[in-house]
Amino acid sequence: NIVIFGETGSGKSSFINRIAQHVLAKISNDALGCTSTPERYPVEISGRKYILIDTPGLNEGFAGTVPDAEAKKWLKNLLRELMSSRSDGISLLMYCVRKETRPHTFVKAYNKVYSDICHQRVPIILVIEGWRNKQEMESWWITNGMQCNNHGMHFANDPSNPAATHVAEPSDFLRNLIAKHYMVDTSRS
Numbered sequence: 001n002i003v004i005f006g007e008t009g010s011g012k013s014s015f016i017n018r019i020a021q022h023v024l025a026k027i028s029n030d031a032l033g034c035t036s037t038p039e040r041y042p043v044e045i046s047g048r049k050y051i052l053i054d055t056p057g058l059n060e061g062f063a064g065t066v067p068d069a070e071a072k073k074w075l076k077n078l079l080r081e082l083m084s085s086r087s088d089g090i091s092l093l094m095y096c097v098r099k100e101t102r103p104h105t106f107v108k109a110y111n112k113v114y115s116d117i118c119h120q121r122v123p124i125i126l127v128i129e130g131w132r133n134k135q136e137m138e139s140w141w142i143t144n145g146m147q148c149n150n151h152g153m154h155f156a157n158d159p160s161n162p163a164a165t166h167v168a169e170p171s172d173f174l175r176n177l178i179a180k181h182y183m184v185d186t187s188r189s
Helices: 012-020 068-083 103-117 134-150 162-166 170-181
Strands: 002-006 039-045 048-054 092-098 124-129
Touching (some): 002 012, 002 068, 002 103, 012 039, 012 048, 012 092, 012 124, 012 170, 039 170, 068 103, 103 124, 103 134, 124 170
Parallel strands (some): 002 048, 002 092, 092 124
Antiparallel strands (some): 039 048
């Protein structure tokens, strides 16, 4: 199970489609979210099966598809269910944010999900949407990476890591990262 979470409009559903390499999740160009309940999408990456779980967007107003309090409740319940002993668990968390978002605005959600609910036992990847090129990605990290670290946020895909510098297509990088490091745990079946 790979749980994808983040703000409304951060590209979670589009990200799922890129990882799957075909359209699975409904997407919208609206400011309103299009995922109203957690949706599970089976995908195969390098011969292994995973479940990508799309979640309702956080920080959507009361007039949105899913008000923020309800989206947070869905996410919290989903994570607790998956972390329980009667579940297959969570292999990976993927936190989607827009490139315009700065660390001080997403630290609260990071702490709630990664630290409070998952007790830092699940790897987490930061997915920043909206890059036009690799230089923009590196520039964002140069500007914001230290703030992430200062807020206690640590991600498995730090772009300053030399392994990430050879990436041409982010979805290929993430598919390879998933396949290499986040194998299905068959001991819990």
